[in-house]
Amino acid sequence: xxxxxxxxxxxxxxxxxxxxxxxxxxxxxxxxxxxxxxxxxxxxxxxxxxxxxxxxxxxxxxxxxxxxxxxxxxxxxxxxxxxxxxxxxxxxxxxxxxxxxxxxxxxxxxxxxxxxxxxxxxxxxxxxxxxxxxxxxxxxxxxxxxxxxxxxxxxxxxxxxxxxxxxxxxxxxxxxxxxxxxxxxxxxxxxxxxxxxxxxxxxxxxxxxxxxxxxxxxxxxxxxxxxxxxxxxxxxxxxxxxxxxxxxxxxxxxxxxxxxxxxxxxxxxxxxxxxx
Numbered sequence: 001x002x003x004x005x006x007x008x009x010x011x012x013x014x015x016x017x018x019x020x021x022x023x024x025x026x027x028x029x030x031x032x033x034x035x036x037x038x039x040x041x042x043x044x045x046x047x048x049x050x051x052x053x054x055x056x057x058x059x060x061x062x063x064x065x066x067x068x069x070x071x072x073x074x075x076x077x078x079x080x081x082x083x084x085x086x087x088x089x090x091x092x093x094x095x096x097x098x099x100x101x102x103x104x105x106x107x108x109x110x111x112x113x114x115x116x117x118x119x120x121x122x123x124x125x126x127x128x129x130x131x132x133x134x135x136x137x138x139x140x141x142x143x144x145x146x147x148x149x150x151x152x153x154x155x156x157x158x159x160x161x162x163x164x165x166x167x168x169x170x171x172x173x174x175x176x177x178x179x180x181x182x183x184x185x186x187x188x189x190x191x192x193x194x195x196x197x198x199x200x201x202x203x204x205x206x207x208x209x210x211x212x213x214x215x216x217x218x219x220x221x222x223x224x225x226x227x228x229x230x231x232x233x234x235x236x237x238x239x240x241x242x243x244x245x246x247x248x249x250x251x252x253x254x255x256x257x258x259x260x261x262x263x264x265x266x267x268x269x270x271x272x273x274x275x276x
Contacts, residue, residue, distance in 0.1 A: 035072055035083060035196050035204055038064035045209045049249070053219035064212060071207035075200065078261060079268050082110055083200060085190035090120075095182035104150030110189040111268075113143030119150075120184040129184075144268070148185070199264060206257045213246040213253070220245055 038061035051059040076083050088110055099105040119132045138151045191197070 034065060034069055035191075035201055036068050036208070038062075038068065041068060041205055041208055041212075045205045046212070049213070049246070051212070051216055053216070055219075059212065059216065063215075064208070067208040067211045067215075068204065071204050071211065074207060075204050075261065079200075079265055081112070081268050082190040083196060083204075085114055085188055085192060086110070087117075087186075087188045089186050090118075090184040091186070092181040093183040093185060095176075095179040097177040102149075104148075106148040106150075106183070106185070108146040108148060108185065108187065108189070110187075111144055111146040112189060112191065113139055113146065113148075114188040114190060114192055116185070116187045118184070118186040122182060122184065143189070199260065203257060203260045203264060206253050206260070210250055210253050210257065213250050217246050217250075 041064055053059075072083055091109060093106050093108075116134050116137050119134065119137055121130045121132065122128075123130070132150065136150050136152050138149045139145065139147060191200075
């Protein structure tokens with residue numbers, strides 16, 4: 001459902017000139033801001049691991065959630081996709097004659113696409129704005145490719161052009177092979193509530209646990225030092241070693257994270273390499 005506001009949304013085949021180019025943001029999806037909760041991470045990844053510091057303090061759920069959210073941001077950056085659903089207002093797209101004639105081929109910057117809210121044409125001669133019917137916009141079933149095509153309904157293209165005195169598409173086609181920022185697309189991307197792929201959820205959990213275990217291990221640094229004396233030829237040297245209590249677990253998690261995040265990047269970045 002399109003966002004609420006004073007922006008007129010046309011019926012299929014009967015676009016309307018918008019009084020403003022501003023698209024009101026939709027209401028937030030019914031979804032937690034986090035892909036995982038502290039309870040999820042403790043039950044799936046930290047089972048049997050003591051999170052108590054030497055002074056008796058136990059890492060709080062808020063602290064665990066901080067590491068989860070930071071890990072989510074890191075994975076989003078590395079994979080170059082939004083994981084938490086997000087609204088992208090008025091992303092600009094160029095008019096390219098060859099691509100536009102290929103069923104209005106467009107490649108959006110953010111995937112996977114969840115929902116379209118507006119697709120606008122900004123006329124270079126008058127600066128007026130027209131909303132294309134959202135029913136015309138087609139993408140792959142799960143929106144992962146980011147490719148959008150314009151597929152008008154039966155007889156709707158004729159109504160669309162006639163309604164504007166044959167001045168919409170002919171104007172563009174007859175004047176240039178390329179026009180920058182002719183289109184504005186407002187949409188949401190990421191993963192809908194509770195539909196984040198398990199492979200992504202797992203690497204977020206693993207990354208969060210690595211950071212959590214490092215912090216817990218660091219809490220032992222002031223009190224966990226072991227002092228030793230090494231003697232040689234009557235000379236004694238005093239050394240201090242600091243045990244890293246979760247070193248093995250962190251090493252295993254780091255190896256698993258590197259392997260799985262690499263596979264995910266190959267998948268999601270590979271999808272973006274699409275030829276029109």
